[in-house]
Structures are given as structure tokens and as C-alpha cells.
Amino acid sequence: MIRDSLILAQRSITKMVRNPEQFIDVTVQPIIMTVLFVYIFGGAVAGDTADYLPFVLPGIIVQTIMFTSLTIGVNLNTDIQKGVFDRFRSLPIARSAPLLGAVSGDIVRHLIAITVTLAFGAIIGFRFGTDVGSVIAGVLLMILFAVSLCWVSVLIGMLARSSGAVQGLSFLIVFPLTFGSSTFVPASTLPDWLQGWVAINPVTHVIEMMRGLLSGPTFMAAGTTIGGEIVWVLASCVVLVAVFFPLATWAYRKKI
Incomplete structure (x- = not known):
């Protein structure tokens, strides 16, 4: 199954390379979002764009990955509509290999999104506030969360009737x-009723973790720690995979 999944992951990557427009959301989009939020809202939120950049850039990385993870559901739904999965079914491969291969191939898109965002951030003045080990740990944990989140999109892609509906x-x-x-503003500045949602939102904990590992603990929300946020993120990944991987596999088997 692993060999079959890797071969199909290579197919996904080859498909991306031959259709470069698929990389727009992981190359152009994070740059546009960074420029918009840093230079339009930076002065209002932090008083200075230089102070706002270390706060918002980790949030933009998480937001970009969130939107990037949607693509896999759209692509899988399109492949099913075109009959690609009917061809896979006729091959002597593990039945779950097409799903695992698609999710594995999407890791390349996530890495590109993170690299582009950090590189552009460095060009406009972002500097890491931690050591190399923390930065690598942040990138790896972000990829882990992205892969876990992909299964939600895969499930939607299996259940929806069209790619437009998936999106x-x-x-x-x-x-x-x-x-x-807390992507763009500190949670403490939000209304009390909204702070309750933000506190239990797993994306908030991913963002705080990335701030701590990339920019340093001083940019994290009061009362949070890097270790505590990592535990939250790992727990979220376990829940996402435990719930949505079986559901996505079930929907896939039923679909084909």
C-alpha cells in the first residue's frame, strides 16, 4: 500500500508541475495577503508595520495552509467526475492508495506555501526570534496539521456532487x-462572546504555536506556552485523523 501511495503521490506532483496555475494559491496568494494585512492594518493594530509583521506572519502561514488544504477535495471530486478513479479501481493497487497518494502529494504544496511566505516575510523585514530547531519544528508541525486537515476536504470531495459545491x-x-x-488581532481585543470561541478554536492554538516557534514567546497570547500549544495541536491532529480519515475512506469506497 505504501508503494502504491507513493507512486500516486508522484502522479499528483507531476500533475501540478504540468499545470503551474495550481501553484497560484501557494505562491501569489500568501504574498498578496502579507502585503495587504501588514501595510494596511499593521499601523492600526500594532502602531507600526515592523512590530506587526512578527505577529501576523505566522497567522498568514496558517491561513494559507488552511485554504491550500481545500484544493485536494476539489481535485479528487474532479477526478471522480472524469472517471479517473474508475481506472484506478481496475489496477492491482490498494483501494485506499489513491486517497493516501493525493494527500501525500499535497505536502509539496504546503511546503511551497510556507517557504514562499517566510521568504517574502524576510524580504520585507521578518526575522526569526528563535533557533533553527524551533523553526524546523514549527514547519513540521504545520505540515502535520495540514495533512490531518486534508481529510476534512477529502470527505467533502467524496460527498459533494460537483467541484464547485466542494469549494x-x-x-x-x-x-x-x-x-x-487570533490570526490578525490579539484575542484579548475581541468581544467576550467571541473570545470564548477563539479559545476553543484549534486554529488559534496552531497560530499561537507558530508564533512561539517562529517569532518567539513574547508574541504569544498571555497565559499560553509553546509546550501547551504543541499539545493542543497534536491533540487536534489526532482528533481530525481519527474522525475524518475513516469517514473519508468510507465515503470513497461508497463513491466508487
């Missing part, structure tokens, strides 16, 4: 998670 349903889930968090 619409996915945005309904991702928008409250990304904007109802």
Missing part, C-alpha cells in the same frame, strides 16, 4: 476557523 462547502468551514481566531 463552497469548504469555505463555509474554513472562514469561521481562520477569521474567528
